Amino acid sequence: MSYVIRGTAAEGSIRFFFADTKDMVERARSIHNTSPVISAALGRTLTISSVMGLMLKGENDILTVRIKCDGPVGGITVTADSKGYVKGYAENTDVDLPLNKFGKLDVYGAVGNGSLSVIKDLGLKEPYVGQVPLISGEIAEDFTYYFTASEQVPSAVSLGVLVDVDLSVKQAGGFVLQLMPDCDEELITRLERRLGAVPSVTSMLEEGMSCEDMAERVLHGFEPVVLDSVEVGYRCSCSREKVSTALMNLGKEELTDILETDKKANVHCKFCNTDYDFDENDIRNMIAALG
Numbered sequence: 450m451s452y453v454i455r456g457t458a459a460e461g462s463i464r465f466f467f468a469d470t471k472d473m474v475e476r477a478r479s480i481h482n483t484s485p486v487i488s489a490a491l492g493r494t495l496t497i498s499s500v501m502g503l504m505l506k507g508e509n510d511i512l513t514v515r516i517k518c519d520g521p522v523g524g525i526t527v528t529a530d531s532k533g534y535v536k537g538y539a540e541n542t543d544v545d546l547p548l549n550k551f552g553k554l555d556v557y558g559a560v561g562n563g564s565l566s567v568i569k570d571l572g573l574k575e576p577y578v579g580q581v582p583l584i585s586g587e588i589a590e591d592f593t594y595y596f597t598a599s600e601q602v603p604s605a606v607s608l609g610v611l612v613d614v615d616l617s618v619k620q621a622g623g624f625v626l627q628l629m630p631d632c633d634e635e636l637i638t639r640l641e642r643r644l645g646a647v648p649s650v651t652s653m654l655e656e657g658m659s660c661e662d663m664a665e666r667v668l669h670g671f672e673p674v675v676l677d678s679v680e681v682g683y684r685c686s687c688s689r690e691k692v693s694t695a696l697m698n699l700g701k702e703e704l705t706d707i708l709e710t711d712k713k714a715n716v717h718c719k720f721c722n723t724d725y726d727f728d729e730n731d732i733r734n735m736i737a738a739l740g
């Protein structure tokens with residue numbers, strides 16, 4: 450089960466999220482059959498998007514993260530709901546790169562340069578859109594920059610995905626720390642020093658740590674208080690019925706045109722890799738139902 454814990458530290462001056470998203474990221478890997486470096490790039494993006502979904506205030510709010518980039522991954526899209534459930538895909542799933550100079554999966558090599566957009570559909574007329582250039586291509590630093598530059602919330606983001614020898618996801622997770630307004634300089638300095646001394650998320654998870662253990666470890670000396678723990682995961686809500694409704698929304702004229710030219714309609718869901726096929730009869734029935 451993937452889950453996220455939320456809480457505060459330093460008497461409310463810091464809010465935190467710690468996530469264990471192994472199951473979520475492994476599900477994405479098995480749906481898309483991603484190569485290790487793409488499992489890492491997509492997995493990091495899914496993890497942070499899940500946490501950002503939980504930051505949404507309205508129950509029906511939806512968040513979309515879009516990474517446009519010039520690296521071989523070709524782009525990443527992830528959607529999250531306010532319960533922290535996500536779905537996403539990478540444009541190219543079979544990118545194979547040598548490990549980087551630190552012996553790690555070369556996420557920067559796969560992503561390269563480009564931009565990071567966060568689109569929040571808050572049920573208003575216009576969605577909220579925040580965009581920043583990618584400053585590192587390693588995902589975590591890019592979101593740290595996004596929170597600080599676009600949302601004006603000084604934050605620290607750490608994300609990690611460890612891929613096993615059989616290419617399945619061995620560990621995945623991350624954390625987000627955010628400073629509340631008016632927090633004093635001394636606290637910031639102390640926190641920065643602390644963050645420089647903590648192990649990576651994947652090594653903590655490899656040690657068998659839970660999210661609660663990671664919060665204690667990372668925020669040692671800051672008195673972390675866990676407020677709640679929520680189950681999150683990978684979920685696509687598409688169905689034959691929904692796709693059929695979408696096709697009917699094209700209207701009678703368009704459907705008649707499809708019937709005359711292609712005699713069939715195939716719709717592919719990029720999020721869960723499912724194909725929906727509609728034959729001549731199905732389309733005829735849709736047209737008839739439209740009256």
Ligand SMILES: [Zn+2]
Nearest residue numbers: 685687718721
């Ligand atoms: Zn789907």
